[in-house]
Every structure is written in C-alpha cells, then in structure tokens.
Amino acid sequence: MFLPLFLVTFLLSGGQGTPVRSRPEYQTDDYYTYEEIQNYLKGLAESYSNQVKLTNVGKSYENRNLTTITISNGDGRKDKKVIFIDAGFHAREWLTHTAALNIIDKLVVSFEENKHLLQDYDWVILPLVNPDGYTYSRSGNKFTNEIIDCLFAYTKDLAVKCWRKNREPNKHGCIGTDLNRNFGHGWGKGDSSSDPCQPTYKGLSEFSASESQAVRRVLLDLANTGRCVLYLSIHSALGEILYPWGSEEIKAENYKEHEEVVQAGIDAIANGNFQFPSTYKQGPSHSLYVTGGCSSDYAYEAGFPLSLIWELPEERGNLTFEFHPPTNLIGELVEETWIGIRAIAEKVMDKY
Numbered sequence: 001m002f003l004p005l006f007l008v009t010f011l012l013s014g015g016q017g018t019p020v021r022s023r024p025e026y027q028t029d030d031y032y033t034y035e036e037i038q039n040y041l042k043g044l045a046e047s048y049s050n051q052v053k054l055t056n057v058g059k060s061y062e063n064r065n066l067t068t069i070t071i072s073n074g075d076g077r078k079d080k081k082v083i084f085i086d087a088g089f090h091a092r093e094w095l096t097h098t099a100a101l102n103i104i105d106k107l108v109v110s111f112e113e114n115k116h117l118l119q120d121y122d123w124v125i126l127p128l129v130n131p132d133g134y135t136y137s138r139s140g141n142k143f144t145n146e147i148i149d150c151l152f153a154y155t156k157d158l159a160v161k162c163w164r165k166n167r168e169p170n171k172h173g174c175i176g177t178d179l180n181r182n183f184g185h186g187w188g189k190g191d192s193s194s195d196p197c198q199p200t201y202k203g204l205s206e207f208s209a210s211e212s213q214a215v216r217r218v219l220l221d222l223a224n225t226g227r228c229v230l231y232l233s234i235h236s237a238l239g240e241i242l243y244p245w246g247s248e249e250i251k252a253e254n255y256k257e258h259e260e261v262v263q264a265g266i267d268a269i270a271n272g273n274f275q276f277p278s279t280y281k282q283g284p285s286h287s288l289y290v291t292g293g294c295s296s297d298y299a300y301e302a303g304f305p306l307s308l309i310w311e312l313p314e315e316r317g318n319l320t321f322e323f324h325p326p327t328n329l330i331g332e333l334v335e336e337t338w339i340g341i342r343a344i345a346e347k348v349m350d351k352y
C-alpha cells in the first residue's frame with residue numbers, strides 16, 4: 001500500500017518540518033580504514049549538502065582518491081578566509097586521521113556550538129594525504145593495543161605497522177617516497193635521504209609523488225585566491241607545534257604571530273578538563289632538525305601567513321605509545337587536539 005506523499009514527508013520529517021538527517025556515524029572506538037573515512041565524508045556531504053562540499057583533488061599512486069571536504073556555514077558568501085588542515089602524510093601516524101575527522105565532526109555536526117568559527121572563515125580539510133601507505137600500515141596482524149617502538153621494528157609485522165612513506169616503487173626494489181620530504185622548498189636539505197630504501201627518501205625530484213602534487217594544488221589554489229590564512233598539517237608523535245622554517249636555521253619573519261596563536265592552543269589544552277593533559281612545546285621546526293621538502297615551509301612560502309606542523313603527543317600519563325595509541329585513548333586525544341585547534345582558530349580569527 002502506498003502512503004500519501006504528505007504523510008511520507010511528515011514521517012520523514014519527524015513531524016517537526018525539519019528533515020531527519022541520517023547522520024554518518026563518527027566514532028573513536030577504533031582507527032578508521034581508508035574506506036571508512038571516504039564513507040564518512042560521503043555521508044556528511046549527503047546529510048549536510050548545504051554546508052559541505054567534497055572535492056577529489058588527486059589520486060594516490062595506487063589510484064585511491066584524495067578527497068578534501070570544504071566546510072562553510074551555508075550562507076553562500078564566497079569571500080571568506082580559509083583554514084586548510086591536512087593529516088596523514090606519514091602512514092604510521094594513525095591518530096592523525098581521526099584528529100582530522102573530529103574537527104570535521106565539530107564543525108559540521110556540532111555546528112551550533114562552533115558556528116562562530118564559520119562566520120568569516122571556510123575550512124578545507126584533507127584527512128588522509130597518504131591512503132596507500134596508511135592502508136599498507138593497517139594490513140598486518142590486527143592491532144591489539146600493543147606498545148610499538150618503531151626504532152625496533154624488526155619483525156615483518158612491526159615494519160608494516162611502522163611504515164612511513166607512500167607505496168610508489170623505486171629502482172632497486174625499495175618502495176616509497178617520504179611525502180613530507182618531497183615538496184619544492186629546500187628539497188633535499190637536512191634530514192632527508194637520497195637512498196630510496198630509507199624512510200625519509202625525498203623522491204626522484206621535487207613533487208615526484210602524486211600525493212604531494214595534490215597537496216600542492218590545494219595550497220596553490222587557496223594561495224591564489226588570497227583568502228588563505230592558516231595551514232595546519234597534523235603529524236605525530238612529538239607533542240610539539242612547529243612553525244617555519246624547517247629547511248633553514250632561521251625563524252619565520254612573523255614568528256611572534258606564530259608563537260602567539262600557538263600559545264593559545266597550548267594553554268587551552270593545559271587548562272582543559274583532562275586528567276593528564278598534554279604539555280605541548282612550540283618552536284621553529286628546524287629546532288628539531290633541519291629538514292627540507294616539507295609541506296609547511298612550502299605553504300608558508302606560497303602565501304599562507306601562518307603555517308604549522310601539529311605533532312600529536314606520544315604519551316599520556318605514564319604511558320608512552322609513540323605512533324599507535326591504544327584505542328581506548330583515541331577519543332580523549334582527539335578531543336584534546338580539537339580544544340587546542342579551536343583556541344588557535346579563535347586567536348587567528350581575532351588577528352586576521
């Protein structure tokens with residue numbers, strides 16, 4: 001039997017006149033797979049079509065889509081400033097993708113409490129830069145919350161879980177380019193290898209990897225609009241927030257602005273309601289080691305006035321977990337990250 005159309009509409013709308021949204025499930029019980037990330041993004045685009053737009057900005061070497069989500073408040077204004085966030089350059093940095101998805105969830109699903117962050121800004125987020133490497137790093141034995149020290153990844157399974165690069169084959173049988181050594185600023189300098197078998201292999205040439213080309217396209221497209229303000233690239237696991245330069249031992253010209261906005265994030269996390277809040281440090285990225293070919297230096301040079309590397313923590317309380325936090329910590333770690341990033345965004349919006 002067919003229901004009259006008005007009754008169907010009424011039932012679907014819950015009787016309130018507002019369509020019931022089939023909200024895609026965001027979860028922090030376990031790490032997302034590539035497919036789950038893509039499905040989550042697609043679900044948001046269907047449920048929140050007025051606020052969300054997906055763009056395939058390129059393909060990985062193994063032909064997986066690299067997908068950005070552009071989030072607005074739906075008011076149609078085209079002249080807003082932009083915050084661009086990416087995550088997952090390095091395959092083994094499993095927490096970074098959920099940290100990015102949590103930001104998306106806050107801005108889209110929890111829009112009401114965060115709408116001030118979309119008043120004059122759009123956010124563009126690429127939650128998974130390196131889907132091939134990540135998928136490979138998840139292809140070993142099921143993760144059972146064991147503590148993994150990647151300096152001693154001597155078994156095949158640990159080597160898989162500690163994989164860092166993309167999956168493009170090189171000569172001599174070694175696989176992968178370090179995508180965060182492949183950018184065209186200071187390429188080949190410092191902590192960057194010419195040996196295709198090393199984890200920090202810089203690639204055959206600047207932007208030789210399709211994944212770094214895709215990020216470059218997004219960065220340059222945004223820089224060309226003149227609307228770009230903040231680039232933030234989520235990595236792990238050092239517990240530090242870093243600003244340019246990485247390829248030279250000098251600080252960015254506006255390092256004081258960088259330090260001011262970063263300190264807002266560090267303070268917000270310290271004052272958050274966590275039993276063991278992360279105590280982030282900050283500094284220029286060369287303070288860690290000089291590194292050429294990084295996306296953050298490239299973004300800064302391309303025209304983003306603020307460019308940050310967010311290194312998620314490697315420990316909680318007395319537990320050190322490096323790149324693979326136990327799954328029961330995913331939720332609070334990404335929530336803490338959001339509190340820091342929200343505070344940084346608010347400070348940025350005050351100043352820019």
Ligand SMILES: [Zn+2]
Nearest residue numbers: 090093235236
């Ligand atoms: Zn990294």
